[in-house]
Amino acid sequence: DGGITQSPKYLFRKEGQNVTLSCEQNLNHDAMYWYRQDPGQGLRLIYYSQIVNDFQKGDIAEGYSVSREKKESFPLTVTSAQKNPTAFYLCASSKQYSYEQYFGPGTRLTVT
Amino acid sequence: GIQVEQSPPDLILQEGANSTLRCNFSDSVNNLQWFHQNPWGQLINLFYIPSGTKQNGRLSATTVATERYSLLYISSSQTTDSGVYFCAVRSNDYKLSFGAGTTVTVRA
Numbered sequence: 001d002g003g004i005t006q007s008p009k010y011l012f013r014k015e016g017q018n019v020t021l022s023c024e025q026n027l028n029h030d031a032m033y034w035y036r037q038d039p040g041q042g043l044r045l046i047y048y049s050q051i052v053n054d055f056q057k058g059d060i061a062e063g064y065s066v067s068r069e070k071k072e073s074f075p076l077t078v079t080s081a082q083k084n085p086t087a088f089y090l091c092a093s094s095k096q097y098s099y100e101q102y103f104g105p106g107t108r109l110t111v112t
Numbered sequence: 113g114i115q116v117e118q119s120p121p122d123l124i125l126q127e128g129a130n131s132t133l134r135c136n137f138s139d140s141v142n143n144l145q146w147f148h149q150n151p152w153g154q155l156i157n158l159f160y161i162p163s164g165t166k167q168n169g170r171l172s173a174t175t176v177a178t179e180r181y182s183l184l185y186i187s188s189s190q191t192t193d194s195g196v197y198f199c200a201v202r203s204n205d206y207k208l209s210f211g212a213g214t215t216v217t218v219r220a
Contacts, residue, residue: 042200042211045207056206059207088153099143100143101145105153108153
């Protein structure tokens with residue numbers, strides 16, 4: 001089946017630890033995105049990548065890092081510098097030059 | 113950046129009722145999407161509708177780009193329609209800007 005997978009579904013970490021969230025797509029999409037959702041709010045863009053080996057900061061990139069070494073994969077690292085990392089993280093992808101984005105199932109990160 | 117406002121914030125419906133959700137945006141857009149977020153957090157694409165009208169089963173949407181708003185219609189609502197409905201728009205850059213959502217509760 002074609003789609004976007006995110007793992008794990010739930011993730012628990014201690015404060016001060018870096019953690020990496022996985023996002024993989026087999027839709028042959030060129031562009032990939034990471035969003036953060038806090039309770040009762042809409043989504044906010046963290047990072048996006050239009051092509052392999054290139055990515056740009058979104059609205060709330062501080063405390064996060066990404067890589068795009070393969071077209072299918074766009075992992076997000078939540079670093080210890082992120083002040084409020086507990087949130088729901090969603091990955092999305094789209095075709096090049098297409099404006100329609102498709103979302104993965106998300107990862108709920110809890111940092112204590 | 114572009115501002116997106118959704119109304120109402122909360123909507124409680126009796127099963128079988130019809131409803132209209134509204135999305136206003138502050139600038140011209142080249143993309144507008146409606147999503148349904150289910151209780152497990154998955155965002156389901158409902159419509160890609162930068163302009164015009166589309167229908168999919170009991171759902172339909174209309175975007176009037178010149179007046180900067182979009183409407184999502186739910187007819188004959190069912191309990192499975194419950195969840196949060198998001199409108200998201202894109203202007204000249206690559207990012208989608210999301211509204212805060214409308215939480216819909218359909219009671220049996």
